[in-house]
Amino acid sequence: SQKIEQNSEALNIQEGKTATLTCNYTNYSPAYLQWYRQDPGRGPVFLLLIRENEKEKRKERLKVTFDTTLKQSLFHITASQPADSATYLCALDNQGGKLIFGQGTELSVKP
Amino acid sequence: EAQVTQNPRYLITVTGKKLTVTCSQNMNHEYMSWYRQDPGLGLRQIYYSMNVEVTDKGDVPEGYKVSRKEKRNFPLILESPSPNQTSLYFCASSFLRNTEAFFGQGTRLTVV
Numbered sequence: 001s002q003k004i005e006q007n008s009e010a011l012n013i014q015e016g017k018t019a020t021l022t023c024n025y026t027n028y029s030p031a032y033l034q035w036y037r038q039d040p041g042r043g044p045v046f047l048l049l050i051r052e053n054e055k056e057k058r059k060e061r062l063k064v065t066f067d068t069t070l071k072q073s074l075f076h077i078t079a080s081q082p083a084d085s086a087t088y089l090c091a092l093d094n095q096g097g098k099l100i101f102g103q104g105t106e107l108s109v110k111p
Numbered sequence: 112e113a114q115v116t117q118n119p120r121y122l123i124t125v126t127g128k129k130l131t132v133t134c135s136q137n138m139n140h141e142y143m144s145w146y147r148q149d150p151g152l153g154l155r156q157i158y159y160s161m162n163v164e165v166t167d168k169g170d171v172p173e174g175y176k177v178s179r180k181e182k183r184n185f186p187l188i189l190e191s192p193s194p195n196q197t198s199l200y201f202c203a204s205s206f207l208r209n210t211e212a213f214f215g216q217g218t219r220l221t222v223v
Contacts, residue, residue: 031209032209034211034212036212041199041217042216042217043115043201043203043214043215043216043217044154044201044212044214045214046211046212046213049209049210049211089153089154091154091212093208093209097159097161097167097208098156098159098169098170099144099156099159099208099212100156100170101146101153101154101155102153103151103152103153104153
């Protein structure tokens with residue numbers, strides 16, 4: 001069956017450290033993968049999109065990698081801050097028009 | 112300001128009473144979609160539309176209807192709501208299906 005999995009356990013890290021979140025998928029062949037941030041009770045906010053022919057993408061303190069062999073994307077936040085605390089969602093297309101979301105990983109950055 | 116606007120933000124209704132949640136975007140986006148978000152289940156796509164008059168089922172379409180008569184609007188219709196449709200609903204739009212999605216503020220629906 002098709003699955004997209006993110007760490008269900010919350011990730012707790014110290015301010016200034018690098019947070020690394022994982023997104024694994026099975027039985028999909030996505031042309032691209034996206035990462036979103038969601039704060040409680042609010043709509044997701046787009047962060048980064050990476051295409052299947054790109055290995056890595058960066059935006060300020062954010063970095064995303066996409067390994068189509070491992071069927072995995074890693075999302076890094078360097079020099080993390082308490083304001084980065086939120087739930088982070090990965091999403092991929094199933095090449096049929098649907099955008100499929102993972103359940104999200106809650107990140108908590110302690111001062 | 113570029114935005115996706117949903118209304119209402121909160122709604123409590125009774126089983127079987129038809130309701131419509133409106134969604135409007137001002138970015139001239141082709142692609143629009145509806146999601147529901149439930150604890151432990153994440154965001155699940157209900158319906159999507161790639162253009163005017165073109166709609167398709169997502170992963171959980173049962174009990175919902177949509178229409179796309181104009182590019183900017185994509186209402187979600189619950190003809191006969193049931194308690195299992197109590198959820199947080201989000202509308203989203205994007206220029207194309209594989210570009211960044213903009214989400215509305217959400218509609219918290221309770222069906223009693």
